[in-house]
Amino acid sequence: MKHTLVSMLLLSSLTAYAQDATWLDDARKVATSVPPKLLQVLTDEIAKGGPESAIDVCKDRAPQMAKAASEQTGWGIRRVSLLNRNPKAVPDAWERAALEDFDRRAAAGESPATLEKGEIVADGERKEYRYMKALPVQQICVACHGPADKLKPEVTSRLQALYPADKGTGYAIGQIRGAMTIRKAL
Numbered sequence: 001m002k003h004t005l006v007s008m009l010l011l012s013s014l015t016a017y018a019q020d021a022t023w024l025d026d027a028r029k030v031a032t033s034v035p036p037k038l039l040q041v042l043t044d045e046i047a048k049g050g051p052e053s054a055i056d057v058c059k060d061r062a063p064q065m066a067k068a069a070s071e072q073t074g075w076g077i078r079r080v081s082l083l084n085r086n087p088k089a090v091p092d093a094w095e096r097a098a099l100e101d102f103d104r105r106a107a108a109g110e111s112p113a114t115l116e117k118g119e120i121v122a123d124g125e126r127k128e129y130r131y132m133k134a135l136p137v138q139q140i141c142v143a144c145h146g147p148a149d150k151l152k153p154e155v156t157s158r159l160q161a162l163y164p165a166d167k168g169t170g171y172a173i174g175q176i177r178g179a180m181t182i183r184k185a186l
Contacts, residue, residue: 020118020119020120023118023120023129023131023184024118024131026075027075027118027129027131027182027184028116028118028131028133030069030073030075030077030131030182031077031116031131031132031133031180031182032133033069034065034066034069034077034180035135035180037065038057038058038061038062038065039138039140041057041061041065042054042057042058042140043140045057046140046143050152050154051143051144051152051154051155052152052154052155052157052158054143054144055144055155055158055159055162058085058086058144059086059162062079063078063088066078066079074184075182075183075184076182076183076184077180077181077182078180078181078182079135079178079179079180079181080095080099080132080178080179080181081099081167081168081177081178081179082096082099082100082103082178083167083168083170084167084168084178085145085159085163085166085167085168086163087165089178091181094121094130095132095179095181098117098132098179098181099132099176099178099179101117102115102117102132102134102176102179103176106134106175106176112134112136112174112175112176113134113136115133115134115176116131116132116133116134117130117131117132118130118131118132120186126185127185127186128183128184128185128186129183129184129186130181130182130183131181131182131183132179132180132181132182133179133180134176134178134179135176135177135178135179135180136173136174136175136176136177137171137172137173137174137175137176137177138173139173141171141173141177142171142172142173143155144159144168144169145168145169145170145171145177146169146170146171146172147169147170147172148169148170151169
């Protein structure tokens with residue numbers, strides 16, 4: 001009887017582990033599908049109209065792209081940041097804790113490009129799989145997210161017009177700008 005109970009517990013644990021691994025793998029695929037597309041749109045827009053025109057891409061096109069990917073995959077997708085530019089990009093408590101953990105881990109030497117978190121989160125009767133992947137600042141990002149005193153006047157003017165409470169400047173290449181956050185009800 002004792003061995004049967006231990007076997008059942010072990011089998012249950014292995015099944016849960018396999019399910020978590022499946023959710024994690026699916027979440028990774030979804031979270032890594034949007035940023036390359038956004039970077040291409042940003043690159044194209046900067047080539048046409050300069051970095052100030054890319055601000056509208058991040059403001060309007062990025063959420064549209066996330067919504068389309070959400071509808072296509074069944075995952076809720078958005079971007080969040082501890083120093084948000086867009087007021088809609090404020091992290092919830094779970095996201096905030098993950099972002100703070102990413103910052104600690106990056107300060108300890110981990111590569112920001114590898115930072116992620118995924119887990120099943122229960123809220124009463126409701127369970128969902130949540131996943132976050134850090135978004136490190138790339139060269140293309142510093143034109144709008146770099147040190148405020150280094151931004152072009154056109155960029156500063158556009159940012160002030162669209163985001164009077166902007167907190168999204170002062171970054172250097174490689175720092176964590178925020179994260180892709182995705183979730184799916186179980």
